[in-house]
Each structure stands twice: as structure tokens, then as C-alpha cells.
Amino acid sequence: MSFEIQMTIFVFIMTMFVIFWRPRGLNEAWPASIGAGIILLTGIVSRGDIFDIIDKIAGASITIIATIVMAVILESFGFFHWAAARLASLAKGSGYRLYWYIQLLCFLMTLLFNNDGSIMITTPILILLLKNLRLKPHEQIPYLLSGALIATASSAPIGVSNIVNLIALKIVHMTLYMHTAMMFIPATLGLLFMSWLIYVVVKNKLPKTLPDFSYDIEEIFFTKHFHPLKKTISVETKRKRTQFMLRILLFVFVIRCLLFVASYLSIPIEIVAVLGSVVLLVWRWYHLRTNPVDILKKTPWHILIFAFSMYVIIYGLHNAGLTAMLVKICEPIVNQGLFYASFIMGGLVSILSNFFNNHPALMIGTITLTEMGLDPITLKTIYLANIIGSDMGSLLLPIGTLASLIWMHILKQNKIKVTWKDYLSVSLIVIPLTTIVTLFLLFYWVQMVFAQ
Numbered sequence: 001m002s003f004e005i006q007m008t009i010f011v012f013i014m015t016m017f018v019i020f021w022r023p024r025g026l027n028e029a030w031p032a033s034i035g036a037g038i039i040l041l042t043g044i045v046s047r048g049d050i051f052d053i054i055d056k057i058a059g060a061s062i063t064i065i066a067t068i069v070m071a072v073i074l075e076s077f078g079f080f081h082w083a084a085a086r087l088a089s090l091a092k093g094s095g096y097r098l099y100w101y102i103q104l105l106c107f108l109m110t111l112l113f114n115n116d117g118s119i120m121i122t123t124p125i126l127i128l129l130l131k132n133l134r135l136k137p138h139e140q141i142p143y144l145l146s147g148a149l150i151a152t153a154s155s156a157p158i159g160v161s162n163i164v165n166l167i168a169l170k171i172v173h174m175t176l177y178m179h180t181a182m183m184f185i186p187a188t189l190g191l192l193f194m195s196w197l198i199y200v201v202v203k204n205k206l207p208k209t210l211p212d213f214s215y216d217i218e219e220i221f222f223t224k225h226f227h228p229l230k231k232t233i234s235v236e237t238k239r240k241r242t243q244f245m246l247r248i249l250l251f252v253f254v255i256r257c258l259l260f261v262a263s264y265l266s267i268p269i270e271i272v273a274v275l276g277s278v279v280l281l282v283w284r285w286y287h288l289r290t291n292p293v294d295i296l297k298k299t300p301w302h303i304l305i306f307a308f309s310m311y312v313i314i315y316g317l318h319n320a321g322l323t324a325m326l327v328k329i330c331e332p333i334v335n336q337g338l339f340y341a342s343f344i345m346g347g348l349v350s351i352l353s354n355f356f357n358n359h360p361a362l363m364i365g366t367i368t369l370t371e372m373g374l375d376p377i378t379l380k381t382i383y384l385a386n387i388i389g390s391d392m393g394s395l396l397l398p399i400g401t402l403a404s405l406i407w408m409h410i411l412k413q414n415k416i417k418v419t420w421k422d423y424l425s426v427s428l429i430v431i432p433l434t435t436i437v438t439l440f441l442l443f444y445w446v447q448m449v450f451a452q
Contacts, residue, residue, distance in 0.1 A: 032309035060166030066273035110154035176263035190438030346385035350393025
């Protein structure tokens with residue numbers, strides 16, 4: 001084994017170890033950027049490779065950052081507190097009904113924004129909601145865990161909800177429109193199965209009835225967090241707030257739809273995403289007179305550094321010969337048929353994601369596929385099987401995705417203890433079955449609609 005291969009593998013393993021460990025809450029961008037710096041200094045990744053990396057990740061990174069900016073703007077409007085208050089009201093005292101509304105909220109937030117942003121927004125809101133409902137710690141865990149699993153897995157139906165999915169789309173030369181046409185139906189059905197299966201597993205841990213409130217849950221949220229001097233919220237105020245929030249939500253939905261229209265028309269989707277965030281920023285300034293500068297502080301710019309750095313390390317592994325070795329191993333598997341190949345490759349990416357995180361696992365798997373000279377439908381189907389492994393199969397362990405790492409960090413900050421036993425008691429049953437079912441659905445959907 002050459003020095004370059006040994007060095008690259010060592011840097012990769014040490015980088016992932018520090019990202020999983022997160023000493024003193026260290027941001028994941030730091031170990032990734034240090035690892036990338038070492039790779040660049042060794043010369044394994046050339047200057048030409050850097051330009052190629054920037055070309056592949058730039059559009060995806062800008063799109064995700066613009067989407068997160070929109071989420072930050074909505075948060076400043078009080079949208080997420082309003083949503084949490086509505087959840088509590090819609091539950092009507094039923095712990096079971098609350099479970100399904102939380103599932104719906106997490107699913108929609110990921111579709112409207114992205115999985116990392118959904119986790120960063122919905123987890124604090126759910127913590128706030130569950131504490132205001134006066135649930136005991138062991139009663140909160142099923143809601144928090146199920147919400148996190150669905151929020152993360154919900155990036156599978158549409159590629160724009162996950163930065164690594166967007167980067168991989170660029171690698172396989174697949175449009176966002178085509179990804180959604182091939183993936184939305186099977187992945188959404190897989191998510192419905194996943195929600196039902198989680199419900200079966202955690203039902204006995206959910207409270208049948210929620211504590212009986214003699215006061216207005218919406219009043220609690222908004223007098224506590226947005227209007228501390230107001231003692232009551234009138235019916236008219238609630239109605240106007242609901243109308244305002246629905247208008248904002250409709251605008252975000254329209255922008256989301258325009259991303260797919262842009263993809264279909266071969267217009268860079270990052271242009272639409274940036275324009276949408278700018279319009280929403282102006283809207284916020286008009287209504288709240290809030291200085292737009294605060295967005296610069298609240299936007300997680302480290303995501304750009306993390307994505308670039310991880311891709312540099314993966315490119316180093318590629319240049320050192322890892323993907324060539326994987327091609328030799330995987331080609332006989334792929335040649336045995338699309339059904340077999342989809343399950344094996346999807347399963348392989350699931351395993352790699354749980355050991356090394358889904359970002360590098362999907363990138364390695366996608367680059368490997370592009371080296372096999374596959375026909376377009378076979379390439380795209382196996383790629384989508386990899387997405388299922390990366391977005392769903394990766395959730396077997398709580399270290400499989402960046403979103404789940406962020407989720408655990410938020411819980412730790414709020415002194416909520418979710419043990420590996422709590423997590424595995426759900427994931428060991430739910431994740432393998434969901435991954436298998438969704439891979440089946442993908443194969444038969446592609447055969448029925450596209451392979452004619």
C-alpha cells in the first residue's frame with residue numbers, strides 16, 4: 001500500500017473520529033477543514049481537482065444556505081413557535097394524536113427547508129412544546145426520537161432537502177426534477193411505513209392523554225417568547241397571525257416548487273433559492289424593521305466549509321485508488337441485475353454511513369458508480385438506492401448523519417438524556433425494515449414507470 005493511500009485513509013479515519021467525538025462541542029467543520037488541509041499539503045488533491053470540487057459543491061451549498069436563511073427569517077416571524085402552539089391545540093389532549101402531528105411537522109419542515117435545518121429548528125421547538133405540556137423526561141423521548149428520525153429521513157423524496165444529495169446529483173448529472181420523479185412516490189411511501197412502524201414500537205411509551213390545560217397554549221408561547229408585556233391574545237390577533245403565517249408558508253412552498261421548474265428548464269436552482277431568500281428578507285424588514293445584518297450572524301456558514309473539506313478528503317481517497325478498488329469489487333454485483341444491485345449497493349452505503357457518516361459514504365458510493373460505465377436508467381436507479389441507504393439506512397446508529405449528530409448536541413445542551421439504548425430500541429427494528437421496504441418500492445416504481 002502506497003504512502004498516499006495510507007496517509008489519506010489515516011486522515012479520513014481521524015477526521016471522522018473527531019467529528020463523532022466532538023470534544024467540548026467542537027464544530028464538525030474544524031476537524032474536516034484540518035483533514036482537508038493535510039490532504040492538500042500532501043499534493044494528493046491537485047489545484048485542478050479543487051476547481052472541480054468547487055464546481056460540484058458550489059450550487060448545492062448556495063441552495064442549502066439560501067434555504068436555511070429562509071428558515072432563520074421564518075423563525076424571527078415566530079413561525080415555529082406558532083406551529084408548536086398549533087400542534088398542541090390540534091392534539092386536543094391526545095398523546096397519540098400529538099405523535100402524528102409531530103411526524104407531519106418534521107416531514108414538512110424537511111421538505112420545505114432541509115434535514116439539518118429541520119433538526120436545528122424543530123428539535124428546540126419540540127423541547128419547548130413538550131416541556132410546556134409538562135411531560136416527564138421518559139415521555140418526551142419517544143416524541144423527540146421519532147421526530148428526529150422522520151426529519152432526517154425525509155430528505156430522501158426530494159434531492160434539495162440534503163446538501164450531500166445535491167452534490168451527488170451533480171456528480172451523476174441528474175436533474176432535481178428527475179430525482180423527484182423517480183424518488184418521491186417510493187420514498188414518501190417508505191416514510192409512511194416508517195412512521196407507522198415507529199408508532200407501533202413506541203406506542204406503549206406515549207402518554208394516552210396530555211395534561212389538561214385550563215389556559216390557552218398559544219397565549220403561553222407568544223406572551224412568553226414574543227410578547228412578554230401582553231397578558232392575553234385576542235381571537236382577532238390569533239386569526240390575523242394564522243393568516244399571516246399561512247401566507248409566508250405559501251410563499252416558501254411556491255419557491256420550493258419553482259426550484260423544480262428551474263431544474264426542468266435547466267436553470268441553476270441556486271438562483272431561485274437566493275431570490276426567494278432575498279424577497280423573504282425584504283418582507284421581514286418591511287414588517288418587523290429588523291436589520292438584515294443579523295442573518296450574517298445566524299446563518300451556519302460552517303456548512304460550506306464542512307462540505308468543501310469533506311469533498312477534498314473524499315477526492316483524496318478517490319485519487320489514492322479507493323474508488324478503483326471499489327469498482328472492481330462492485331462491478332460483478334451490479335452486473336447480476338438491477339434488483340440485486342440496488343439492494344446490495346443501498347445496503348453497502350447504509351453500512352458505510354453508520355460507520356463513517358453518510359456524507360463520505362454517499363460521495364464514495366456515487367463516484368464509484370460513475371466509473372462503471374452504466375446506462376442512464378441503471379446508474380440513476382442504483383444511485384437512488386444509495387440515497388435510500390444514505391438518508392434512511394444511515395439512521396441505524398445515532399452517528400450515521402450530520403443531522404443526527406446535531407440532534408444529539410442540541411439535546412445535550414438542553415440537558416435531555418437520550419441513551420444509545422433508547423435510540424437502538426427503536427432504530428434496530430425500524431431502520432432495517434424501512435430501508436428494505438423503500439428499496440423494494442423504488443425498484444418496482446422504476447420498473448413500472450421508467451423502464452419501458
